[in-house]
Amino acid sequence: MAGVRCSTGGTARGGSQFLPHQPDRQRDQQRRSDRFQTLKHRVTQGHDHFDHQEGEPLLASLTPLGHYSECRSGYCGACKTKLISGEVRYLTPPMAYTRSGEILPCCCTPISDLELAPTAQD
Numbered sequence: 537m538a539g540v541r542c543s544t545g546g547t548a549r550g551g552s553q554f555l556p557h558q559p560d561r562q563r564d565q566q567r568r569s570d571r572f573q574t575l576k577h578r579v580t581q582g583h584d585h586f587d588h589q590e591g592e593p594l595l596a597s598l599t600p601l602g603h604y605s606e607c608r609s610g611y612c613g614a615c616k617t618k619l620i621s622g623e624v625r626y627l628t629p630p631m632a633y634t635r636s637g638e639i640l641p642c643c644c645t646p647i648s649d650l651e652l653a654p655t656a657q658d
C-alpha cells in the first residue's frame with residue numbers, strides 16, 4: 537500500500553505512523569530521543585558479553601556482573617575501568633582522577649561497541 541504524504545513531509549500508513557504537525561526543533565528533539573532509545577552497543581569484558589543501551593550509565597549493566605562501585609556519580613573513582621577499545625560519552629563530568637584509557641562507568645555511556653579490561657574474576 538502506498539504511503540500518504542502529509543503536510544509536514546511525514547508518511548502515514550494505515551493511520552498508525554502519522555505524525556501531527558510539530559515545529560522543526562521539537563521534531564528534531566524527538567528524533568534524537570528515539571535514536572538514543574534504540575541504539576544498543578555490544579560490550580565485552582573478559583568472558584562476559586552484553587548489549588547496552590546508549591544513554592544509560594554503563595554501570596547499570598556492569599553491576600549485575602559484580603562490578604564494584606560506591607558514589608555512582610563520578611566522585612570516588614571506585615568504579616574505574618580500563619577501556620581497551622571503543623568510545624564513551626560522559627553523561628556528567630567525571631570528578632575522580634582517571635589515567636589515559638580509564639573510564640568511570642557510573643557516569644558514562646557507550647557510543648560504540650566497547651571492549652573493557654577483564655576483571656580479576658575473569
Ligand code: FES
Pocket residue numbers: 604605606607608609610611612613614615616632640641642643
Ligand atoms: S562509583 Fe564513584 S566514581 Fe564511579
